[in-house]
Amino acid sequence: MKRTPVWIMRQAGRTLPEYRVVRKKHDFLTICRTPELAATVTVQPIDALDVDAAILFADILTPVEGMGIDLEFSPGPVISNPVRTREDVDSLRIPRPEESTPYVLDAIRLINEKLEGRVPLIGFAGSPFTVSAYLVEGGSSTSYPTWRALMYREPKTAELLLTKLAETTTRYLRAQIEAGVEAVQLFESWASLMGPDEYDRFALPYVKRIFAELRTTGVPLIYYAGGGATLFRQVAGCGADLISVDWRQPIGEAWRSLGDNVGIQGNLDPFALFGPKEEIESRVATILNDIDGRPGHVFNLGHGIFPATPWENAAHFVECVHRLSENRK
Amino acid sequence: MKRTPVWIMRQAGRTLPEYRVVRKKHDFLTICRTPELAATVTVQPIDALDVDAAILFADILTPVEGMGIDLEFSPGPVISNPVRTREDVDSLRIPRPEESTPYVLDAIRLINEKLEGRVPLIGFAGSPFTVSAYLVEGGSSTSYPTWRALMYREPKTAELLLTKLAETTTRYLRAQIEAGVEAVQLFESWASLMGPDEYDRFALPYVKRIFAELRTTGVPLIYYAGGGATLFRQVAGCGADLISVDWRQPIGEAWRSLGDNVGIQGNLDPFALFGPKEEIESRVATILNDIDGRPGHVFNLGHGIFPATPWENAAHFVECVHRLSENRK
Numbered sequence: 228m229k230r231t232p233v234w235i236m237r238q239a240g241r242t243l244p245e246y247r248v249v250r251k252k253h254d255f256l257t258i259c260r261t262p263e264l265a266a267t268v269t270v271q272p273i274d275a276l277d278v279d280a281a282i283l284f285a286d287i288l289t290p291v292e293g294m295g296i297d298l299e300f301s302p303g304p305v306i307s308n309p310v311r312t313r314e315d316v317d318s319l320r321i322p323r324p325e326e327s328t329p330y331v332l333d334a335i336r337l338i339n340e341k342l343e344g345r346v347p348l349i350g351f352a353g354s355p356f357t358v359s360a361y362l363v364e365g366g367s368s369t370s371y372p373t374w375r376a377l378m379y380r381e382p383k384t385a386e387l388l389l390t391k392l393a394e395t396t397t398r399y400l401r402a403q404i405e406a407g408v409e410a411v412q413l414f415e416s417w418a419s420l421m422g423p424d425e426y427d428r429f430a431l432p433y434v435k436r437i438f439a440e441l442r443t444t445g446v447p448l449i450y451y452a453g454g455g456a457t458l459f460r461q462v463a464g465c466g467a468d469l470i471s472v473d474w475r476q477p478i479g480e481a482w483r484s485l486g487d488n489v490g491i492q493g494n495l496d497p498f499a500l501f502g503p504k505e506e507i508e509s510r511v512a513t514i515l516n517d518i519d520g521r522p523g524h525v526f527n528l529g530h531g532i533f534p535a536t537p538w539e540n541a542a543h544f545v546e547c548v549h550r551l552s553e554n555r556k
Numbered sequence: 557m558k559r560t561p562v563w564i565m566r567q568a569g570r571t572l573p574e575y576r577v578v579r580k581k582h583d584f585l586t587i588c589r590t591p592e593l594a595a596t597v598t599v600q601p602i603d604a605l606d607v608d609a610a611i612l613f614a615d616i617l618t619p620v621e622g623m624g625i626d627l628e629f630s631p632g633p634v635i636s637n638p639v640r641t642r643e644d645v646d647s648l649r650i651p652r653p654e655e656s657t658p659y660v661l662d663a664i665r666l667i668n669e670k671l672e673g674r675v676p677l678i679g680f681a682g683s684p685f686t687v688s689a690y691l692v693e694g695g696s697s698t699s700y701p702t703w704r705a706l707m708y709r710e711p712k713t714a715e716l717l718l719t720k721l722a723e724t725t726t727r728y729l730r731a732q733i734e735a736g737v738e739a740v741q742l743f744e745s746w747a748s749l750m751g752p753d754e755y756d757r758f759a760l761p762y763v764k765r766i767f768a769e770l771r772t773t774g775v776p777l778i779y780y781a782g783g784g785a786t787l788f789r790q791v792a793g794c795g796a797d798l799i800s801v802d803w804r805q806p807i808g809e810a811w812r813s814l815g816d817n818v819g820i821q822g823n824l825d826p827f828a829l830f831g832p833k834e835e836i837e838s839r840v841a842t843i844l845n846d847i848d849g850r851p852g853h854v855f856n857l858g859h860g861i862f863p864a865t866p867w868e869n870a871a872h873f874v875e876c877v878h879r880l881s882e883n884r885k
Binding site for chain 2: 370378421425456458480498499500529533
């Protein structure tokens with residue numbers, strides 16, 4: 228059996244009725260911080276959707292609380308002490324994950340017990356650039372004006388923040404790997420904010436540093452570059468094994484611009500899951516045709532699944548990937 | 557004198573101290589709807605920034621009120637009767653601009669009186685896809701999930717909405733041209749939401765229809781495709797004379813992927829205006845070097861200017877474009 232493996236970004240969460248049962252009793256941060264709950268919701272999609280990997284239930288901002296950031300969700304992230312000045316950056320700590328996020332490491336061990344080897348568990352973190360955008364802005368934004376202005380106005384302050392986040396992220400992902408995740412994905416969710424010069428200065432060096440440090444662990448390294456198509460020549464050299472691409476271009480074209488040295492993950496438009504089942508199947512077929520049997524493809528959406536998605540359609544998507552890719556071999 | 561012409565998207569507005577004086581007394585919609593006020597703030601940047609064109613002070617949602625949409629700004633757009641169903645779309649009117657937005661046409665006539673031929677006046681509208689995103693979502697969003705789900709779930713409803721907006725937009729821009737604007741720009745501010753298939757179905761046909769209708773007026777047609785780099789092969793055929801591109805890739809590369817049949821506008825990162833003056837100058841020089849004297853370039857930012865931008869830096873940007881481009885000829 229050589230079917231294409233498939234999982235779904237944000238597969239553990241609001242799409243699933245069994246998640247909503249848990250969520251009704253506990254808020255988002257409580258689920259993240261309680262290993263038993265995090266483990267339960269992480270494992271739910273393995274049965275519900277038949278995906279080929281589990282992805283840790285957590286948030287890309289989870290590790291920043293240990294740096295000294297006050298974080299709430301209502302429902303998006305809200306930071307009451309945003310990072311705006313050199314002094315703010317200076318006061319950030321670089322935490323030891325065993326002390327600041329022990330619940331994440333406990334959850335990983337518990338998830339692996341529950342999985343009993345059925346599928347591998349993927350860990351993750353946000354990239355320094357993307358996490359900085361939230362920390363400086365103080366939450367979500369369509370354009371992150373405060374962060375982007377800081378990059379130009381005080382580049383050295385921005386670089387110090389990125390350096391601290393790179394070290395925090397390296398420690399956090401290394402701890403996840405030591406606790407038992409079998410791959411890690413680094414989310415550059417806001418690659419779309421940058422031109423090539425900014426990417427070269429404020430994003431790529433920190434991503435490279437993290438992946439170089441993690442290379443010795445031997446686990447596959449995945450990098451998601453959302454909205455980053457114009458940066459792919461640079462993205463290709465970041466040190467990841469697999470680049471996770473969005474839905475904005477045909478996957479074959481994306482892979483050609485990334486080159487031969489990396490595998491690819493993606494890239495169905497998450498909103499295609501709101502369409503009829505036949506159309507989901509034909510779109511899966513189009514992507515598989517575009518890949519044309521080339522090894523190194525992991526199927527996924529081009530972005531995290533949206534909460535209102537009918538979960539049956541997500542299960543149908545996974546079934547289509549399995550059936551159609553198996554038939555091709 | 558053959559220097560490169562330059563203007564700035566959103567040049568009339570919060571960046572300028574003289575705008576803030578007007579804004580302190582009147583809210584945003586009042587300024588839009590009062591020809592004397594709209595004309596005043598439209599003309600302000602001609603003196604303050606020395607730009608080579610005026611752009612009408614209005615909003616891309618201005619024409620939808622005449623369709624039956626309840627619109628407020630606080631400060632972003634808020635729509636109390638969002639368009640979600642076939643019935644909602646059916647009830648939308650296609651207004652006559654002379655009746656629904658007479659103040660826009662009056663403002664245009666007044667602006668041209670005030671300008672006395674110093675610079676041309678550019679009119680604008682939002683593209684049907686981008687305006688639909690706001691109408692269906694009910695306001696701004698990072699991802700427009702309601703609109704994108706509707707495209708997949710009820711494509712015929714989406715197409716009917718787009719058709720009505722295309723007709724409304726054509727009438728609105730034609731009326732602007734008849735009132736005296738000398739060019740028009742159509743804003744596809746959310747091109748970034750689409751892959752090539754969605755662009756082909758839900759955006760491009762309506763843009764083509766509008767530009768084909770306006771072609772007979774003889775005025776230059778500009779199309780802004782924000783975040784649309786992966787769609788440029790399709791964008792190039794939309795019928796515009798000039799494609800306005802964002803800051804996400806070098807302008808020479810963008811122009812090569814658009815091809816030889818269109819001119820180009822752009823593309824400084826608007827946040828570069830938060831940096832030191834020398835860096836603004838060197839970035840302007842880089843863009844001019846990349847253009848290398850090829851005719852058909854209009855300088856601009858790659859996105860609307862942000863409110864907190866120091867206006868002196870915007871003026872410096874314009875001065876750099878003038879001086880450096882003149883020295884090249």
